[in-house]
Structures are given as C-alpha cells and as structure tokens.
Amino acid sequence: MSATYDKLVDLLVDRFAVDRAEIRPDVTFEELEMDSLFLVELLLVMRSEFDVQISEDAASPTDTIEHAVGLIDDQAPATTS
Amino acid sequence: MSPAPVVAITGLGLVTAAGIGTDSTWQGVCRGESTGARTSSLDGLPVDISCTVPDLEPARHIGRRSALTQDRFVQLGVVAAREAVADSGLDPHAWDGSRVGVVIGCGVGGVSTWESQHRRLVETGPESVSALMVPMLVPNMVAGNLAMDLRATGPNLVTATACASGATAIGTAAQLLREDACDVVVTGGAEAAVNPTLVTGFTQMGALSRRTDEPAAASRPFDRDRDGFVIGEGSGVLVLEREADARARHAPVRARLAGYGASADAHHLTAPDPEGGAVLGAMRTAMAQADVTPRDVTHVNAHGTSTPLNDAVEARVLSRLLGDHAAVTSAKGVLGHSLGAAGAIEAALTVLAIERSTIPPTANLRAQDPALELDVVAGEPRTEKTEVAMSNSFGFGGQNAVLIITAA
Known part of the structure; x- marks a missing residue:
C-alpha cells in the first residue's frame, strides 16, 4: 500500500493500541474494536499528523482503513510522500 | 420496624504506595517504613516528594487500551475492584448485575489528564x-x-467529600444495602493526584510537609515534629453484602460494617473546627448505629494526616470520647495521604487488623506530641484482638465520615 497507509497503520498501533496483525486495507474500524469516540479521536489525530482538513463525521466505525486512507489522500498536498 | 440488616464485608482490594494487592499493602504497613520518596514528576517544585504506587502497568494490569481511555485514578480503582470482587468469590459473569451497585469516593478526579490537555490547548491550540x-x-x-x-x-x-470521600462512599454503600436498593455494592475510593498543579496548590496552602530532604521521614502522624502531610495515591475497594445473603451463599464474612456517621463542621474552608464538635457528633452517630459504647471501641484507625492541626483536633476528640484505652494508628505514615482513596484504604486495613489481631504501627512516630493523650502504636505491629474498631476520615470543607467496623 501507500506511504499514507503505512503511516496510518503506525498511528493505529502506536496511539490506539491496535494489533498490527489485525490491520488490513479492507478491515473496518468496528472490527478493530474502534467505536465512535475512538473514531473522533482518530480523525483529530489524522488532521494533525497528516495536516489535512477532515470533518468530524467523515468516517464511522463501519468504514474501512482504505476509506480513511482515501480521506487523507484526497486532501493531502501531492508532495506528501 | 424490623431491625436494620447487618452489612458484611466479603471482599477487599488494595493498590497503594506499598504495592499492588492487599497482601503487599498489609505487609508494607506492618513494616512501618514510610514509602515517601522524591518524585520525578514533581522535579523543580518546592515540595517534590510523594508516595506513589510502584510498577503499575496499565496494559498488563487492566487491558490493552486502558492508557487510551482511563486516567490513572480509574486504573487504580479497576485493579483494586477486581481484586475485591475476586476475593468475595462473586462472579461478575454470573451475577444479576442489576442488583450490584458501585459507590466510589474520589476527591479530585483526572487532574493529570486535565493538566496535559490544558497544556495542549495553550501550546498548540484547540x-x-x-x-x-x-x-x-x-x-x-x-x-x-x-x-x-x-x-x-x-x-x-x-x-466527593475531599479526604473523606472513600469513607463517605462506604457509608453510602451500606445505606443502599439497608434499604434493599442492591444486593451487592462494590465500594471504596480511588485517587491519583500526585500532579504538579495539585501538589503546588497544596504547597501554597501550607498543607504539605516541607521535610523534602528526608522524604521517608516527612509523614509522621502524631509526632512532635510533624509539619504537614505527604501526598499519596491509590485505591481501596470493599465488597459489601447483607450478612444474611453472604451466609446464604457460604461466603466468608471478613468483618461487619456496623456503623456510619457523617457530619459537617460548618466552620472554615480548610481548617478543622478546633473544638471538633461535628467530628464528635459523627463518631457518636456511627457508634449508635453500631450499638456500641465508647468502652467497646479498642482500636482506632485515625485520619492522622500528620498536619499539626488535624492530629491535634482528632486526638482531642478521641481522648474526650474514648479516653486512652484504644490503640490508635495512622497508615498515612507509611502510605502518605491518598485524599479521596484514603478512607477506603484505611477501612480495608481496619478489617485486616481485626482479622489478624494485629495493629500496624504509625511510621516515623519517634517522639509523640506530649499534648496528644493517645495510645498510638509505634515501632512494631501490636498483637491485640479487636472486636470493635473505628476508622476516621475528615475532609477539607469540614466534611467528616466515621465508620465502625466489627469482628464477624
């Protein structure tokens, strides 16, 4: 996957205590036991870590990791590697 | 009216500066050596000593995501509560949860979370x-x-009754059982307020010991040279049930919570009423509920904070009410003052003192204040059978809570 995906995986592991082995692009946040409050926190972390503007309701627990990567890539400057 | 049901204590859990678990705390308190030490999170402050819980690992002791969602005061409470429930032999997977209450005392709450998030707000924005x-x-x-x-x-x-919160919780829990609002109550106190902002606040009030060059000698309840309390942290949790229910399930009854008295000084923001009238009132209420007389009370687990005024007032009221026949101890010499958790930790220690016929010593009592006419246990634990004990807690704001605990 992309650099964005790799960084998001690191954030999920380091900041949200998600088991790295459980993360795949098509896994949902719900399946990683990330509830709506965790999602709000994750979106806040994504905003600051990727320097993007994402609305508070841009993702829900039933969305996949791939969906969150898309949110970032849609917003991020092209120079982000 | 039928007599009020007797309340049994069937489980204990402790997390203190003497260690994680009831046994390590009991052993530490009986050793009589203070856990006061220099504390790195307080570096650079005028008072940089405290009594902190060693080696708590949230991911191991509580769960993978504990650190993400729980402040330390919650973590300490969860660890103590799990121990207490396991000790009671009750099974949370099997019990009727709708009949299980939870009443926990907490004086401050997540002050470290507040502090770190406030720093983010100021330094990097909302x-x-x-x-x-x-x-x-x-x-x-x-x-x-x-x-x-x-x-x-x-x-x-x-x-929340400041330093009486844990005892207030236990008294409130017993009331829930007496009025049949629940069958089981998990009750106690939890506090984790060893934090730069809060410690500075206590320092500015003049409440803390300034003996920072000798941290292990700083907390010295009832000693002539006491000069303030040493802040601590921890949690104590008890499982309470009506005794008839406990006996029916063949649970070991460790002791009885026989009486609770509460009152307010209505005197001053922080200083105790020097006459101690409301404290005396709370003691009398607790003894009346327990149906015991002053002669019956042979052991007192004192509030004993090591501040000049608290210990003087408490000693005056105790000697007026009980005379000098009760063996008095303060666990705060060893554990420091864990604020909203203290009353619950000390209630649990009172249960252990009754069960084990052993009264732990008050650490650092080298020369008892001659103005205090009390028999304070010092040096070594004292082997002595106790049938009726009193555990005292007094909070800033003049909030007083007194528990009477009796042998099963």
Whole structure:
C-alpha cells in the first residue's frame, strides 16, 4: 500500500493500541474494536499528523482503513510522500 | 420496624504506595517504613516528594487500551475492584448485575489528564485537545468504568467529600444495602493526584510537609515534629453484602460494617473546627448505629494526616470520647495521604487488623506530641484482638465520615 497507509497503520498501533496483525486495507474500524469516540479521536489525530482538513463525521466505525486512507489522500498536498 | 440488616464485608482490594494487592499493602504497613520518596514528576517544585504506587502497568494490569481511555485514578480503582470482587468469590459473569451497585469516593478526579490537555490547548491550540479528555477526567468515570468492567448495572455513583470521600462512599454503600436498593455494592475510593498543579496548590496552602530532604521521614502522624502531610495515591475497594445473603451463599464474612456517621463542621474552608464538635457528633452517630459504647471501641484507625492541626483536633476528640484505652494508628505514615482513596484504604486495613489481631504501627512516630493523650502504636505491629474498631476520615470543607467496623 501507500506511504499514507503505512503511516496510518503506525498511528493505529502506536496511539490506539491496535494489533498490527489485525490491520488490513479492507478491515473496518468496528472490527478493530474502534467505536465512535475512538473514531473522533482518530480523525483529530489524522488532521494533525497528516495536516489535512477532515470533518468530524467523515468516517464511522463501519468504514474501512482504505476509506480513511482515501480521506487523507484526497486532501493531502501531492508532495506528501 | 424490623431491625436494620447487618452489612458484611466479603471482599477487599488494595493498590497503594506499598504495592499492588492487599497482601503487599498489609505487609508494607506492618513494616512501618514510610514509602515517601522524591518524585520525578514533581522535579523543580518546592515540595517534590510523594508516595506513589510502584510498577503499575496499565496494559498488563487492566487491558490493552486502558492508557487510551482511563486516567490513572480509574486504573487504580479497576485493579483494586477486581481484586475485591475476586476475593468475595462473586462472579461478575454470573451475577444479576442489576442488583450490584458501585459507590466510589474520589476527591479530585483526572487532574493529570486535565493538566496535559490544558497544556495542549495553550501550546498548540484547540485542534490538539483529545476527544477523550472529558471521559478521562471527570471523577464519576471511576464508577462508570467499574460498571462496564464488572457488569454492574445497579446504582452507580461517586462521592466527593475531599479526604473523606472513600469513607463517605462506604457509608453510602451500606445505606443502599439497608434499604434493599442492591444486593451487592462494590465500594471504596480511588485517587491519583500526585500532579504538579495539585501538589503546588497544596504547597501554597501550607498543607504539605516541607521535610523534602528526608522524604521517608516527612509523614509522621502524631509526632512532635510533624509539619504537614505527604501526598499519596491509590485505591481501596470493599465488597459489601447483607450478612444474611453472604451466609446464604457460604461466603466468608471478613468483618461487619456496623456503623456510619457523617457530619459537617460548618466552620472554615480548610481548617478543622478546633473544638471538633461535628467530628464528635459523627463518631457518636456511627457508634449508635453500631450499638456500641465508647468502652467497646479498642482500636482506632485515625485520619492522622500528620498536619499539626488535624492530629491535634482528632486526638482531642478521641481522648474526650474514648479516653486512652484504644490503640490508635495512622497508615498515612507509611502510605502518605491518598485524599479521596484514603478512607477506603484505611477501612480495608481496619478489617485486616481485626482479622489478624494485629495493629500496624504509625511510621516515623519517634517522639509523640506530649499534648496528644493517645495510645498510638509505634515501632512494631501490636498483637491485640479487636472486636470493635473505628476508622476516621475528615475532609477539607469540614466534611467528616466515621465508620465502625466489627469482628464477624
């Protein structure tokens, strides 16, 4: 996957205590036991870590990791590697 | 009217500066050596000593995501509560959770969460403040987390009476059992306020010992040279049931919670009423509920903070009410003052003193204040059978809570 995906995986592991082995692009946040409050926190972390503007309701627990990567890539400057 | 049901204590859990678990705390308190030490999180402050819980690993002791969602006061409470429930022999997977209440005392709440998030707000702006800040810092969340952890869906609340919070919680829990609002109550106190802002606040009030060059000698309840308290942290949790219920399930009854008295000084923001009239009133109420006389009370687990005024007032009231026949001890010499947790930790230690016929010593009592006419246990634990004991807790704001605990 992309650099964005790799960084998001690191954030999920380091900041949200998600088991790295459980993360795949098509896994949902719900399946990683990330509830709506965790999602709000994750979106806040994504905003600051990727320097993007994402609305508070841009993702829900039933969305996949791939969906969150898309949110970032849609917003991020092209120079982000 | 039928007589009020007798309340039994069937489980204990302790997390203190003497260690994680009831046994390590009991052994530490009986050793009589203070846990006061220099504390790196307080570096550079005028008072940089405290009594902190060693080696708590949230991921191991509580769960993978504990550090993300729980302030330390909640973590300490969860560990103590799980121990207490396991000790009682009750099974949260099997019990009727709707009949299980949770009442926990907490004086301050998640002050370290507040402090770190406030720093983010000021230094990097509102965008960097965590969405989990509020559920981590509000004091009621210790009881809320325990409800989830233990599947306890009965009455659920936190009591805040400053340094009396833990004892107030236990007294309130017993009332819930007496009025049949629950069958089991998980009750106690939890506090983790060893934090630069809060310690500075206590320092500015002149409440803390300034003996920072000798941290292990700083907390010295009832000693002539006491000069303030040493802040601590921890949690104590008890499982209470009506004795008839406990006997029916063949649970070992460790002791009885026989009486509770509460009162307010209505005197001063922080200083105790020097006459101690309201303290005396709370003691009398607790003894009346327990149906015991002053002669019956042979052991007192004192509030004994090591501040000049608290110890003087408490000693005056005790000698007036009980005379000098009761063996008095203060655990704060060893454990420091864990604020809202202290009353619950000390209630648990009182149960252990009754069960084991052993009264732990008061650390650092080298020369008892000659103005205090009390028999304070010092040096070594004293082997002595106790049938009726009193555990005292007094909070800033003049809030007093007194428990009478009796042998089963």
